[in-house]
Amino acid sequence: MTFEDHEAIVELLAGHALHALDEEEAARAEDLLASHVPSCPQCSATLEGFRSVAGDLGLMAGSRRPSRLLGLRIRRMTSSRKLAVWLGRSVGIAAALLVGAVLLWNLHLSGRVNRAEERQARTTEVLNTVSHPESRIVPFSAERSELESGAMTAAFLPGRHFLYVFGSLPDPAPGRVYQVWLSREGRFRTAGTFLPEAGLVLLRLTVNPAIYDGVLITEEPASGSKEPSDRRIVTAAF
Amino acid sequence: MPTPRPEDARDADLHRRLVLGDRQAFEELYRRYSGAAFGLAHRVTGHELLAQEVVHDSYLALWRAPEAFDPARGPFRTFFLSLVHHRAVDTVRREERLRRRTERMNPGPVADEDVAEGIVEESWLADRRVRVRSALENLPAEQRQVLDMAYFRGRTQAQIAAELGVPLGTVKTRTLTAMRKLQRMLAEEDHE
Numbered sequence: 419m420t421f422e423d424h425e426a427i428v429e430l431l432a433g434h435a436l437h438a439l440d441e442e443e444a445a446r447a448e449d450l451l452a453s454h455v456p457s458c459p460q461c462s463a464t465l466e467g468f469r470s471v472a473g474d475l476g477l478m479a480g481s482r483r484p485s486r487l488l489g490l491r492i493r494r495m496t497s498s499r500k501l502a503v504w505l506g507r508s509v510g511i512a513a514a515l516l517v518g519a520v521l522l523w524n525l526h527l528s529g530r531v532n533r534a535e536e537r538q539a540r541t542t543e544v545l546n547t548v549s550h551p552e553s554r555i556v557p558f559s560a561e562r563s564e565l566e567s568g569a570m571t572a573a574f575l576p577g578r579h580f581l582y583v584f585g586s587l588p589d590p591a592p593g594r595v596y597q598v599w600l601s602r603e604g605r606f607r608t609a610g611t612f613l614p615e616a617g618l619v620l621l622r623l624t625v626n627p628a629i630y631d632g633v634l635i636t637e638e639p640a641s642g643s644k645e646p647s648d649r650r651i652v653t654a655a656f
Numbered sequence: 657m658p659t660p661r662p663e664d665a666r667d668a669d670l671h672r673r674l675v676l677g678d679r680q681a682f683e684e685l686y687r688r689y690s691g692a693a694f695g696l697a698h699r700v701t702g703h704e705l706l707a708q709e710v711v712h713d714s715y716l717a718l719w720r721a722p723e724a725f726d727p728a729r730g731p732f733r734t735f736f737l738s739l740v741h742h743r744a745v746d747t748v749r750r751e752e753r754l755r756r757r758t759e760r761m762n763p764g765p766v767a768d769e770d771v772a773e774g775i776v777e778e779s780w781l782a783d784r785r786v787r788v789r790s791a792l793e794n795l796p797a798e799q800r801q802v803l804d805m806a807y808f809r810g811r812t813q814a815q816i817a818a819e820l821g822v823p824l825g826t827v828k829t830r831t832l833t834a835m836r837k838l839q840r841m842l843a844e845e846d847h848e
Contacts, residue, residue: 428832429828429829429831429832432828432831432832432835432836433806433813433828433831435738435835436803436806436807436831436835437741437742437745437746437806437810438806438807438811438812438813438816438831439812439813440812440813440814440815443813466729466730467839467843468835468839469729469730469734469735469738470730470731470734470839470842471734471835471838471839471842472734472738472741472807473730473731473733473734473735473736473737473738473741474733474734474737474784474788474838474842475737475741475788475803475807475838476692476693476696476737476738476740476741477692477696477737477781477784477785477788478785478788478789478792478808479692479695479696479698479699479700479808480695480699480785481691481692481694481695481781481782482691482694482695482698483691483694484690484691484693484694484708484711485708488690488694488708488711488712489686489690491712492686492690492711492712492715492716493683493686495715495716495719496679496682496683496719543721543723543724547721575721577717577743577746578717578721578724
């Protein structure tokens with residue numbers, strides 16, 4: 419990647435940190451956040467720096483006393499988070515059994531190697547997402563007869579820039595990988611490739627789910643593909 | 657990595673407790689940041705009730721998913737104010753879309769009949785504000801302008817370019833230059 423390429427990326431990241439990109443550029447930024455940034459220490463550090471500046475800019479608005487009523491509303495809600503409540507939902511239980519039992523985090527997107535110590539935190543993250551009252555839980559439909567529908571699930575929280583994909587898949591054919599695609603108005607963009615671990619999958623995609631209309635998983639050559647092949651495995655529509 | 661400032665270390669400790677469901681930790685984070693959060697939400701939305709909703713939703717998100725903050729990626733303060741800012745800008749844009757659709761005027765700020773809560777900003781937060789203001793004052797006016805329009809008025813860079821009558825590339829360049837300068841100046845302050 420050239421210096422000019424990096425400058426263009428950093429320019430986009432500055433607008434992203436300020437939440438000042440239009441929809442199309444925001445989608446490009448999301449692409450970069452999922453693909454390039456995690457594997458580029460320079461861009462990663464730049465983004466963190468910009469985010470920090472953006473947070474500090476908020477101080478310039480000055481402090482303003484919130485109403486007592488707002489404080490009461492906010493404090494009241496802290497009495498409502500009980501384990502029994504958020505594990506009470508059936509999807510939450512299913513997910514807890516699945517990911518809690520194996521502590522699996524087999525994300526190989528963009529060649530990023532995840533550290534074992536991240537797994538526990540990420541598992542908690544998925545559990546919190548699927549059990550959140552506002553979460554969207556979308557089961558995948560199987561595109562192959564040998565797979566069961568519902569074996570894979572996508573979950574996200576509106577307003578959050580993470581999409582979780584989890585469930586079970588058999589190993590792909592030798593020399594091949596699974597590839598995740600995000601769809602938008604009939605067009606696909608890759609979110610990376612992965613292999614199940616002991617038949618289980620748990621992925622976190624750093625994207626804004628609101629700007630996509632679905633997810634597709636295909637089987638592709640080990641190097642991944644630029645466009646989804648016709649070897650479709652599962653699909654989910656938001 | 658520089659040693660965390662005492663107030664940032666305090667926030668990190670509160671966050672650790674919050675992840676475990678500690679209500680007292682949440683209460684202290686509310687006390688520490690609700691004034692700044694409400695000030696920011698009010699500045700961006702220009703509306704008392706919308707600002708309240710933004711702050712409410714931001715704290716709700718923090719309470720329900722505290723692990724969204726990763727202490728390795730910076731201070732809690734900047735994470736949380738960014739969260740508030742994003743929600744405030746989203747609210748402004750949603751309201752603008754709604755207003756355009758219904759072709760009605762913005763009713764404007766609504767007076768809050770409720771009394772304000774007695775939260776007093778801590779001095780370290782005020783100190784930080786002084787540092788940020790000082791850094792901003794060192795920026796050329798045209799760079800400050802694009803930051804102000806983007807950050808506090810919720811404009812996209814394309815909208816800013818149209819409003820100022822300058823190419824989009826100019827807005828992007830001014831934004832990037834300003835962000836780099838601010839990052840450098842604030843980092844220098846942090847290391848002093």
